Amino acid sequence: MASIVSADRIRFIVNRFRERLWVKPLAVCLLSIAIAFAAKLADGTALKQILPVIAEDSVESLLSVMAASMLVIATFSVASMVSAYASAANTATPRSFPLVVADDASQNALSTFVGSFIFSIVALTALKNDYFGSAGLFILFVLTVFVFSVVILTFVRWVDRIARLGRMGSTIGKIEDATAGALARRRNAPRLCGVPVQSGRQGHPVFATSVGYVQHIDIAALQIWAEENQARIVVAALPGTLASPDRALAQVITATGDKPKIDSAAIGKSFQIGSSRLFDDDPRFGLIVLSEIASRALSPAVNDPGTAIDVVGTLLRLLSQWCEPATANQDQRPVYDRVEVAEISVRDMFDDAFTAIGRDGAGLVEVSVRLQKALHSLAAIGDAEMQAAAEYHRQLALKRAKIALTVEEDWIAVHDAAKPTA
Structure with missing residues (x-):
């Protein structure tokens, strides 16, 4: 079966990455390393003739202070976030945990602290080994001051945010926002861009191979399979449904009524099944x-x-x-005319x-x-x-x-x- 990645599928994947606490810090760490070495590029240009000379000791002092403090602050931020996560689970409900983890302000703060620590370590190591010339040293000084300023602003903003993270009002607000988004998407596409289910039509069932909740349905992939096999697919398990080997995920209908050569694995892959329900499409x-x-x-x-x-x-x-x-x-016109979905x-x-x-x-x-x-x-x-x-x-x-x-x-x-x- 040919495959395409729809915008809805991309949204679902991006949201899963947002719930992973390591993604943003890793990206910022790689960016910090690149920035630290990018200062060297200035040494091969005419900038060394016009830029002022910066004492190496001043840059080294700034980097040393940053390296000594950022790891402590990053550790403190992780401890505060874990405490907020526990508070949200205990005072509200454990089901709110993914939304609290996905808080952008906290993830950005942790990424900034860890990234600045990596930047300071890499830049300090390069500085100690005489890696930079006069122009590169000045650019490194400017970058260090910039990173230091970002850290201070981020810390001030994050302190205000962490005081609310995990509190009951904040948790309810996050759940409301997530639910409002899911309701709006379903209101604008009540049948997930498919067509209404035509009653009285029985098809050949496709069953789940595992037990779990339907988290997302790739309607575009089902449409492609239906077009290639001249069939229609009736979605029998909407997002949020508990799937099991005895419950059909979909029904496959052909024009003749004959049993088609059903690629159950290909159809089953269009149904994302996990151990818990998600807010996105449910x-x-x-x-x-x-x-x-x-x-x-x-x-x-x-x-x-x-x-x-x-x-x-x-x-x-x-x-x-x-x-x-x-x-x-x-x-709201149907995009996938071969996939029938109930409201x-x-x-x-x-x-x-x-x-x-x-x-x-x-x-x-x-x-x-x-x-x-x-x-x-x-x-x-x-x-x-x-x-x-x-x-x-x-x-x-x-x-x-x-x-x-x-x-x-x-x-x-x-x-x-x-x-x-x-």
């Missing part, structure tokens, strides 16, 4: 993680209804965005978002009231499918609150909040 996962945070906050051990109320507001914002029209410059279920999204909160917050009047108001808002602004899902969860939460609330005034407050407003 909007429901973000809603589940937010619901987990609220559920943990409502546990007797934590007893933090304020966080649950904040999460309800976050879920209201996210699901309100789902009702917005697609981006004006977004062409995400609004009812499933509501189940993911509100079931746990309605159950665990039923005994708290402030949470129940906020939940009723949020579901009223969603029913008012949504389409028929969203109105039905919101009404179902509104009634379910009301039943649970009636059982859990023992004070009559609390029940009246929740019941009044559940009444339609004029």
Whole structure:
């Protein structure tokens, strides 16, 4: 099967690299080594005739200070980041860990500290061996001052960021941003740029060879295979689905109905399967993680209804965005006309978002009231499918609150909040 790398596939791969803490520091280290040796290029030019002479001791002193301090700061930054990661896992949910690790400010700070340490060591070694001439020495001095300035600015900015990294509000914000991005991509391409599923058509199933969650589907690769084999492919497992050897990933349909020569390995490679769900192409996962945070906050051990109320507001914002029209410059016409993909279920999204909160917050009047108001808002602004899902969860939460609330005034407050407003 011929292969192409689609923009969606590139985005998925880049996001996986962003979650690796070593990628940026390694790239900056290689760049630092190149910069340190680039100063030598000035010795072969006419710059040595016009540039001022810099004392070698001054450059050596700056590099020595940088070499002695940067490794300590880099070690301190790693310890602070690990502490923030542990805080995010303990106070929010372990599922937020990939988003906290991918924090650009922290990765940039660590890369700057490690890169400046490598730069100072390489430049100092070259300087001690008389590698630079007068022009190269001046350029090295300028580069050293520049790197030192970048380190200071980065450290000041990073201190402000690390104070918030891993805190509950920051973690919820990162999850909201990731979920909003996934919802926007699915809203603009509800069938992943494929065509609607035509009911009543049975095909030949392609099963997963391993157990895990579908993290990404390369629709472009499925389209190529379908074109080459004059077939159609029905995607049976959307991102977020738990795949297993007894559950079909896709159905292959031919015009004649005969069983085609299915290259199960080629089709299976189009489905990225991993041990955990990811936020990128799975909007429901973000809603589940937010619901987990609220559920943990409502546990007797934590007893933090304020966080649950904040999460309800976050879920209201996210699901309100789902009702917005697609981006004006977004062409929703199918790109892959041989791949049939089902749309995400609004009812499933509501189940993911509100079931746990309605159950665990039923005994708290402030949470129940906020939940009723949020579901009223969603029913008012949504389409028929969203109105039905919101009404179902509104009634379910009301039943649970009636059982859990023992004070009559609390029940009246929740019941009044559940009444339609004029």
